Amino acid sequence: MNTTARISTFTAIPEPKRERGRQRVAAIMDAAVEVFSEKGYDAATMTEIAARSSTAIGSLYRFFPSKEALAQALLRRYAQHVSASLSELAEQVERLSMDGLAGALVDFMQALQSQRRLAVALIDARAGNDDLRKRFRTEARAGVARILQRAIDGIAPAKANAMAAVLLHLLKGIAVAADETPAMQAVLTGEIRELVRLYLVAARREARG
Amino acid sequence: MNTTARISTFTAIPEPKRERGRQRVAAIMDAAVEVFSEKGYDAATMTEIAARSSTAIGSLYRFFPSKEALAQALLRRYAQHVSASLSELAEQVERLSMDGLAGALVDFMQALQSQRRLAVALIDARAGNDDLRKRFRTEARAGVARILQRAIDGIAPAKANAMAAVLLHLLKGIAVAADETPAMQAVLTGEIRELVRLYLVAARREARG
Amino acid sequence: MNTTARISTFTAIPEPKRERGRQRVAAIMDAAVEVFSEKGYDAATMTEIAARSSTAIGSLYRFFPSKEALAQALLRRYAQHVSASLSELAEQVERLSMDGLAGALVDFMQALQSQRRLAVALIDARAGNDDLRKRFRTEARAGVARILQRAIDGIAPAKANAMAAVLLHLLKGIAVAADETPAMQAVLTGEIRELVRLYLVAARREARG
C-alpha cells in the first residue's frame, strides 16, 4: 500500500483534487441529510445546507444544480443503501429461524434509523416526485418479498408482496418510535419484533396449508 | 324589493353575529384542510386558503392570527375527532369478538382517511410542533389503550399502552396505502386487518397466561 | 366637468382606491421605461424599477407578475401609441403635399423619441420575444403602407409595403441621432427629411409610370 508514502507528503499537498471534491460532496450530503430531516424538504434552505457544510452557496450549486437534484441524490443514496441491506439479509435468510428473521428485520430497520427520517422528509413531504417515491417503494418491497420467498416455502408471490408491504410499514414504526423515551423505544421495538414474528409464523402456517 | 325591510332590521340585528363567524371559521378550516392536504404545510398559501373559502385575507387573519395557528386549530380538531371516534368505539367493545374488534379498528382508520392526509401534512412536514404532536399521540394512544383494556381481560396497563402504540402505527398503514391501486389497497387492508386480529388474539392468550 | 367637485373632497379622501392603483401602475411603467431605456432589458433590475417608482418590490409584482410581463406591457403600450399616431397621420394624408408628408413622418418619429429608445431596448436586446417583435413590426409597416397607398396613387401594394419597411428604418435614424449634439441632430434630421422626400417623389414618379 502506498498509504505510508502518501502520509509523508500529506502536509505538503493537502489533498489530491478529486479527493477534495469527494469530501465536499460528502459534507454537503451529510449537512443536507441533517437539514432535510430536521425541517422537511420545503422548509430546508440551500443556504443553511451550505452553511452547515461550510460550503459557499455557489460551490453547493456546482455539485447539485438544484435543491431538487440534491434531494434526489440523497434519496438515491438511501435507496441503494436499503437495497444493499436487503440483499445482504436475503443471503442469510436460509440460516435463520422465523424468530431470527424477525430479529434481523428489526435490526435492519434500526440500522437505517438516522436515514429513515430523511427519507420520510423527502418522500412524504413533497409533490412531484411520485415517480421516484413509487420506484423506491417498489424496490424495497421487492427486496423484502424476495426474503419472504426464501424464508417461507410455498408462499404465493402475491402474498409475499402484500406481506412485504405490510412488514415494511410495520418496521417503519421503529423509526417513528425515535421520538419516544429510550425506555419506551425499547418496549416498542420489542413489541414490533414480536408482532413481526407472529406475522411470519402465521404466514408459514398458511403456506404449508 | 326587500331592501327596505332589510334595512330596517339591519342595524338592529346584523344577522346572528356569532353564527356568521362560526360559518366563516368552518369555511376557512375546510378550505385549509383541502389546501394543506394537497400541498403540504409549506407549499400551502394563506392566500389560496382565503380564496377557496371566499374569505378576504384580512378576515382570515382575524380568526387565525398566523398560518401556524390555523394549522394547530386543524390539528386540534382532528385530535378531537379521533378521540371521539375512539370513545365511541370503546363503548361498543364489549359486544365485539376479537375479530370484530380488528374490523372495527380498521373501519375506524378508514373513516379517518381523508383527514389523515391532512394530519400527515401538518405533523410530518413541520418542525417546531413537537409538543402538539406528542400530546396528540398520547391522547390517541390512551384512547386505544382504553379499548384494549376493555377488550382483553387482565392485560397489563403498560402492555396495553405499548400495544396501542403499535396498533396505531399499523393502522396508519391503511391510510398510507391510499397511493396504491384500489385492488392493492383492498389487499393491503385485508392483510392489515388479519395482522391486527393476530395481534389481539396473541395478546389475549398472553393475558390469560 | 366634475373636476371642481372632486377637488373639494380631495384632501379628505386621498384617492378612490382604483385611482391609486392606476397611479401606481403608471408610476411603475414610467420608471420601467426609464430603466429599460438606460440599461436594456437584461441589465435593468426589477428592484431598481421598484425603487425609482417608490414601489415595494412586492407591489410591483402584484401588478406585473414578471419582468417579462412588464416589458410586454410597455411594448404593447408603445405599439398602440405608434398605431394611433399612424392612423391619425393617415387621415391627414390627402391634404398633404409630398413635402408635407415627409415632414409629417419626421415629426411623427420625433414625437416618439423618448419611447423609441425603450422599444429598441425591449425589442433588439432580447431573445424569445420574436413573436411580439414581428407582430409589432408588421403592424407599424402596415400603418405606413396604408399612408403610402393614400399618398401615392397607383402604387403597388407590394411596393408600398417594402417602401414602408425602408421608410420606417430610415426614420429610426432620427431616434438614433439622439446621441449627437443638438446641432448635429438638427442637421441629420433635415438630411433624413430630405431623403424621405426624395424617396416619396421617386416612388410617385414610378407609380405614374
Next chain:
Amino acid sequence: MNTTARISTFTAIPEPKRERGRQRVAAIMDAAVEVFSEKGYDAATMTEIAARSSTAIGSLYRFFPSKEALAQALLRRYAQHVSASLSELAEQVERLSMDGLAGALVDFMQALQSQRRLAVALIDARAGNDDLRKRFRTEARAGVARILQRAIDGIAPAKANAMAAVLLHLLKGIAVAADETPAMQAVLTGEIRELVRLYLVAARREARG
C-alpha cells in the same frame, strides 16, 4: 512518427509561444462573437465562451481581464474591419459610377452581415460604453465621408459628413432585414440600394449647383 523529433525540440522551443497565444486569443474571440451574437451581452456567459473555445476559464481571464474587456476587444476588431473595408472601397471609388457606388456600399454592408449582429449586441444592449461607441461611429462616418468626397466633386465636408451618417444608418437596414424571409430580404436590399443611388445622385446634382 515525429514524436521523437518533437521531444528533442520541446524543451528548447516549447512551440512558438506567441503563436500559441495568438491562436488562443483568436479562438476565444471567435467563440465570443458567437455567444454574444446569439445571446446578447448580458445573457452571454464567460463560462460558455471559455467552453466553446476549449479554453479554461482561468486562461480566458488571463487574456481578457473582464467580460467588458472582451467585448471591447471584439468591438475594436470590428471597427478595424469596417475601417479597412471602407479604405479599400475608397480606393476604388474613382472607377465607379454613382450606381456602381450604391451597389458597392450595399455589398460592403452585406459582407459585414455576420459581424453586424455582434456589434448590435455589444453596442445597443449596454450602458457605459458610450465612449467606444462614439469613437466607432465617428470613424465609420469619417470613412464613408472620405468616400463621398472622392465620389462627389465639390461636396462640402459638412454635407459629406451628415450624408455619411445617414447613409450608414440606411445601410444598417440591410443587416436588420436579416430577420425577414429571403424573398423579402432581397426586395428590401434592392429598395435600399435604389434609395442610396437616389441619395448619391441628388447630392451630386446639389454639389454641382
Next chain:
DNA sequence: AATGAATGAGGCTTCATTCAT
C-alpha cells in the same frame, strides 16, 4: 368588522471573478 393593497424579508439560483494548485 371587513377588505385587499402594500410591504419586505428571504428563498432559489446564476455567474463574473479569484486563487490555490
Next chain:
DNA sequence: AATGAATGAAGCCTCATTCAT
C-alpha cells in the same frame, strides 16, 4: 503559465403578515 474549483454578490420572485380605508 494553465487549470478549474471556489466564492459570494446580486437577481428574480413568493408569500406571511400588516394596515389604511
